[in-house]
Amino acid sequence: MREKMQSPIAVTGIGVVSPLGSGYRNFADSVLHNRSGIKEISVFDTTPYPIKIAGEIDGFEPERYLPKKGLRSMDRSTRFICAAALMALQDAQIAVQENNKHRIGVITGTTFGSLKSISDFDIESLSSESPLWVNPMDFPKTTINAPSSNVSILTGIMGYNTTISGGFTSSLEAISHSIDLLLRKRLDIVLACSVEDLSLQNYLYHCALQKIADDGLKTSIPFAGKSEGYLFGEGSVVFVLERLEDVENENRRSYATITGLGQGFNIGANSSPYNFPQKTLICDVLKQTLESAGMTSGDIKMVSSCANGWSQYDTAEAQALAEVFKTDPAITAIKSLTGETASAGGGFSLLQAIVSFREQVIPPISGLDNPLVPLNYVINEKKMMGVNNALVTSSDPGGSYMGLIILK
Amino acid sequence: MSNGSKVVITGCGVLTTIGANLEEFWYNLCNGNNGYGPLSLLDTTKYVTKIGGEMKNYNPREYIPEYAKKVDCLGKTSLYALSAAYLALKDARLDAVEITGLNAGSAIGTTDGEAEPIEKMNLALAESDRKPNPQVVSIISPHRIAQSIAREFGLGGPVCTITSACTAGNHAIIFAYEKIKSGQAELMLAGGADTFSRKTFTGFNRLGATAPELCMPFEQDRKGMVVSEGAGIVVMESLEHALERKATIYAEVVGYGVSCDAYHMTIPSEEGFAMAMQNALDDAGLNASDIDLIAAHGTGTQANDMTESKVINRIYGTKTAVTANKSVLGHTMGAASALNVITIVLAMRKGIMPKISNVRAIDPSCKINVLTENKQNRIKYGQANGFAFGGNNGVVILKNVKT
Numbered sequence: 001m002r003e004k005m006q007s008p009i010a011v012t013g014i015g016v017v018s019p020l021g022s023g024y025r026n027f028a029d030s031v032l033h034n035r036s037g038i039k040e041i042s043v044f045d046t047t048p049y050p051i052k053i054a055g056e057i058d059g060f061e062p063e064r065y066l067p068k069k070g071l072r073s074m075d076r077s078t079r080f081i082c083a084a085a086l087m088a089l090q091d092a093q094i095a096v097q098e099n100n101k102h103r104i105g106v107i108t109g110t111t112f113g114s115l116k117s118i119s120d121f122d123i124e125s126l127s128s129e130s131p132l133w134v135n136p137m138d139f140p141k142t143t144i145n146a147p148s149s150n151v152s153i154l155t156g157i158m159g160y161n162t163t164i165s166g167g168f169t170s171s172l173e174a175i176s177h178s179i180d181l182l183l184r185k186r187l188d189i190v191l192a193c194s195v196e197d198l199s200l201q202n203y204l205y206h207c208a209l210q211k212i213a214d215d216g217l218k219t220s221i222p223f224a225g226k227s228e229g230y231l232f233g234e235g236s237v238v239f240v241l242e243r244l245e246d247v248e249n250e251n252r253r254s255y256a257t258i259t260g261l262g263q264g265f266n267i268g269a270n271s272s273p274y275n276f277p278q279k280t281l282i283c284d285v286l287k288q289t290l291e292s293a294g295m296t297s298g299d300i301k302m303v304s305s306c307a308n309g310w311s312q313y314d315t316a317e318a319q320a321l322a323e324v325f326k327t328d329p330a331i332t333a334i335k336s337l338t339g340e341t342a343s344a345g346g347g348f349s350l351l352q353a354i355v356s357f358r359e360q361v362i363p364p365i366s367g368l369d370n371p372l373v374p375l376n377y378v379i380n381e382k383k384m385m386g387v388n389n390a391l392v393t394s395s396d397p398g399g400s401y402m403g404l405i406i407l408k
Numbered sequence: 409m410s411n412g413s414k415v416v417i418t419g420c421g422v423l424t425t426i427g428a429n430l431e432e433f434w435y436n437l438c439n440g441n442n443g444y445g446p447l448s449l450l451d452t453t454k455y456v457t458k459i460g461g462e463m464k465n466y467n468p469r470e471y472i473p474e475y476a477k478k479v480d481c482l483g484k485t486s487l488y489a490l491s492a493a494y495l496a497l498k499d500a501r502l503d504a505v506e507i508t509g510l511n512a513g514s515a516i517g518t519t520d521g522e523a524e525p526i527e528k529m530n531l532a533l534a535e536s537d538r539k540p541n542p543q544v545v546s547i548i549s550p551h552r553i554a555q556s557i558a559r560e561f562g563l564g565g566p567v568c569t570i571t572s573a574c575t576a577g578n579h580a581i582i583f584a585y586e587k588i589k590s591g592q593a594e595l596m597l598a599g600g601a602d603t604f605s606r607k608t609f610t611g612f613n614r615l616g617a618t619a620p621e622l623c624m625p626f627e628q629d630r631k632g633m634v635v636s637e638g639a640g641i642v643v644m645e646s647l648e649h650a651l652e653r654k655a656t657i658y659a660e661v662v663g664y665g666v667s668c669d670a671y672h673m674t675i676p677s678e679e680g681f682a683m684a685m686q687n688a689l690d691d692a693g694l695n696a697s698d699i700d701l702i703a704a705h706g707t708g709t710q711a712n713d714m715t716e717s718k719v720i721n722r723i724y725g726t727k728t729a730v731t732a733n734k735s736v737l738g739h740t741m742g743a744a745s746a747l748n749v750i751t752i753v754l755a756m757r758k759g760i761m762p763k764i765s766n767v768r769a770i771d772p773s774c775k776i777n778v779l780t781e782n783k784q785n786r787i788k789y790g791q792a793n794g795f796a797f798g799g800n801n802g803v804v805i806l807k808n809v810k811t
Binding site: 003006048049101102105106111112113115118119121122123125126127130131132134136139140142143144145146148149150152153155156157158159160161162163164165166167170173176177180181183184186200201204205207208209263264265266267268269270271272273275281396398399400 | 412454455456477478480481482490508513518519520521526527529530531533534538539540542543545546547548549550551552555556558559560562563564565566567568569570571572573579583586587589590591592606607608610611612613614615666667668669670671672673674679680683691796797798799800802
């Protein structure tokens with residue numbers, strides 16, 4: 001999107017289920033008080049594995065948000081996303097009705113839906129005397145689009161429903177697709193959702209991507225450059241997106257407006273499982289993002305970075321930020337508090353930027369003391385300052401890199 | 409609506425159980441040569457259904473240059489997608505080198521993603537091995553499918569794997585259409601891919617939705633669907649880009665429709681299907697009577713075929729011809745709707761509407777124009793349907809640009 005984005009998109013509602021608490025207020029309070037959501041994993045036995053901690057959601061009471069009927073058949077991902085979606089609709093004061101249900105869509109970023117549901121069903125068929133002894137009710141949960149589809153079934157949203165599996169860039173890919181459909185007026189409202197859940201299977205996948213020493217991983221601090229891996233996290237963030245002109249015409253509230261988006265893919269052959277976005281690509285995407293917002297690097301006040309502590313993942317981004325931004329925007333990152341929430345990662349970074357807008361504070365990068373590339377990081381203490389714009393970044397170790405600019 | 413560039417299809421690639429080149433695919437489709445039979449991929453002793461579609465003798469080396477360097481980092485679904493992408497580029501007379509560095513990307517739909525390595529992980533866990541091979545586990549993610557294509561050809565634009573189950577191929581084509589229309593890309597490799605999934609075979613078997621011998625869409629004695637595999641990829645370009653490189657243009661994507669049933673995970677709804685089809689006609693600015701041929705979702709199950717035919721009858725009446733390639737392909741899951749798009753493109757190229765095989769007596773309650781014989785006919789507008797679990801629907805309308 002080298003050209004300027006056609007017109008701005010407003011964020012009019014937020015729903016969140018996270019290791020830092022559920023609902024905007026709880027989430028924001030944890031961020032403001034620098035409370036970490038990293039804790040001992042309880043959803044499966046970690047004895048055989050090197051990493052014992054993660055950004056796990058505890059104390060989540062689905063009954064508080066979801067109707068009792070059907071709750072038992074919902075897996076962890078589905079509960080998270082459905083709760084966040086209902087919160088977001090309520091927050092935006094949107095009622096799904098006969099006259100608008102065809103103009104609202106659900107676009108979800110999630111890499112596996114629920115890998116546990118997929119795996120458990122298969123394991124049950126392998127472990128039983130007959131493969132057909134599986135519970136047929138468990139089969140629909142094994143499609144990757146099950147969490148997203150359940151949002152529609154629960155809310156009655158009929159305009160569109162699709163799922164994007166984009167690894168760590170899933171959230172921003174979903175937002176990008178949402179923007180395309182809103183700008184072309186195919187839809188009037190989109191629930192741009194993202195979800196990631198913690199399970200043995202998903203944890204095994206994330207461990208397989210890293211090189212973790214047997215003595216494990218105790219922290220993963222963005223930009224610290226110390227770690228060969230990252231801590232995993234789970235959660236769901238849902239944003240209600242609408243065209244700004246519609247929101248202004250109706251005199252409704254918006255938390256932020258998206259004015260720029262950039263995306264690119266790292267050129268790297270199919271000869272290794274990794275294809276980390278390199279500095280050149282990241283610089284190119286950042287410039288593209290600025291151009292699409294009609295801004296220059298000197299305009300940006302704050303960066304909510306995707307850095308997660310994995311040194312080879314963070315280094316390229318730090319170098320690119322140093323090259324593109326001469327005037328030192330304040331740089332922060334949320335993943336020391338939540339863990340790498342992967343499919344939901346971009347959603348959490350965007351939410352962190354919105355928290356900064358609303359609370360007039362830039363939260364610090366928790367735990368960072370000796371960064372690997374010198375930049376204007378927010379360290380130790382939150383910065384009590386109001387900012388009116390932010391850049392949000394998202395990067396996938398398989399090659400995708402995305403940037404998003406929001407204005408207050 | 410903004411008046412972005414027109415989007416055209418300039419190449420198709422198929423990797424299917426009825427052929428891994430367009431001529432073979434078309435021949436077997438028109439001659440009713442079924443691409444499924446007794447399964448060798450898994451032991452079916454304890455299953456009710458014994459048949460499925462599998463790519464026999466698939467050798468990635470035949471399609472993918474320097475395959476040996478890639479073995480460790482690509483799952484089988486990525487290999488299928490990549491093979492079909494090479495075939496599509498060849499059909500579009502594009503050299504892999506030519507598209508490197510273009511503002512180009514990939515959008516691939518899949519239902520089960522990398523089913524094979526996930527099954528290996530599950531097998532280890534089922535056998536109480538708590539540390540499945542990390543090399544296997546590291547390639548289970550579906551997002552690597554679209555990425556593998558971008559990496560192979562050096563595409564720097566939008567890259568996206570869509571996982572809206574059995575309509576994912578159409579959703580990927582729709583995603584690509586929007587990226588080209590809005591100027592974010594000038595060329596996209598888009599379509600769908602899936603490998604045979606034990607989990608999906610088991611699930612449909614358990615639901616009693618699988619056919620014992622034949623897939624017979626819209627036939628009165630139809631007994632269900634056949635789980636299969638394959639890939640279908642198209643080259644999509646902005647009209648300007650296609651004209652500039654003097655490409656042969658096969659079809660224009662003139663509109664699409666999407667909807668969600670918002671009803672049930674597995675039971676289809678007439679309202680959702682109808683909305684997607686009407687939505688597509690409105691987007692294309694066409695009347696239902698303009699559509700000459702519909703490549704139906706046509707799974708051969710009672711529920712789908714009943715719902716789909718009712719809606720087609722209501723909107724299109726009995727004139728528009730209806731074909732269903734699942735009769736010979738089986739259900740290729742994420743590839744299915746992309747293979748419907750390719751079927752429409754080929755029908756336009758050949759001037760033939762391909763029949764639905766295995767139909768002896770049309771279900772009298774399916775009041776639509778079921779093609780039981782191949783029919784020579786110029787096709788001006790064709791439509792590819794895609795419906796899925798979760799009620800995720802996507803319909804694409806194509807225009808024949810040959811005059």
